[in-house]
Amino acid sequence: MARVNPGRWTAEIEGDFVVFIIGARLNSPLKAIRSFADLGGRRGMPYMLKHLIQHPDKGLLGYQNFGLTNVQYWRSFEHLEAFAKDPNDPHSAAWRQYWKRVGNSTRSGIWHETFLVRAGEYEAIYGNMPATGLGRAGRLVPISGSTSARKRLHRKAG
Numbered sequence: 001m002a003r004v005n006p007g008r009w010t011a012e013i014e015g016d017f018v019v020f021i022i023g024a025r026l027n028s029p030l031k032a033i034r035s036f037a038d039l040g041g042r043r044g045m046p047y048m049l050k051h052l053i054q055h056p057d058k059g060l061l062g063y064q065n066f067g068l069t070n071v072q073y074w075r076s077f078e079h080l081e082a083f084a085k086d087p088n089d090p091h092s093a094a095w096r097q098y099w100k101r102v103g104n105s106t107r108s109g110i111w112h113e114t115f116l117v118r119a120g121e122y123e124a125i126y127g128n129m130p131a132t133g134l135g136r137a138g139r140l141v142p143i144s145g146s147t148s149a150r151k152r153l154h155r156k157a158g
Contacts, residue, residue, distance in 0.1 A: 002130030005140060010152065011124035013138030017061065018077050022112040023069035035108035038101050040094045045070065048090045058083050062137030073137035077116055123152050 022045070026035045040047070049070075052060040059079025063072040074080045084091050102108060124134045131140055 008143040011134040018074040019115040020072040025109040028107040038108040
């Protein structure tokens, strides 16, 4: 079990970064095994994430799995795009194979969302939690005193 950090913490990360949320959906529970193959089987997302962790120069800062969805933190959109397009990285083959196997079949689905985050324009709060989400990709910093989300975001009312 992960070590719990007592008290209130926030996450800090230097510079701009990208939040990439990607997931899959098994639209037909009766075809779950076939859907697993659709999603790359052993060459799917876990394989790609292992590859990225082994190659930190690719730009993945960290990630967290939530079942068939995971949240990824990237150094830049350029890093994310380069990984997606590089034929020598595992994404390209997995993407082509997905569409080859699935085509227009509705047994499984995939989705993703990409958010470009400018330096200082994010907030993360963790209370009595282990390092989670951005706190795993960046660094955890204790919150001292009473602050508000507005102050942490350096926003003015109005």
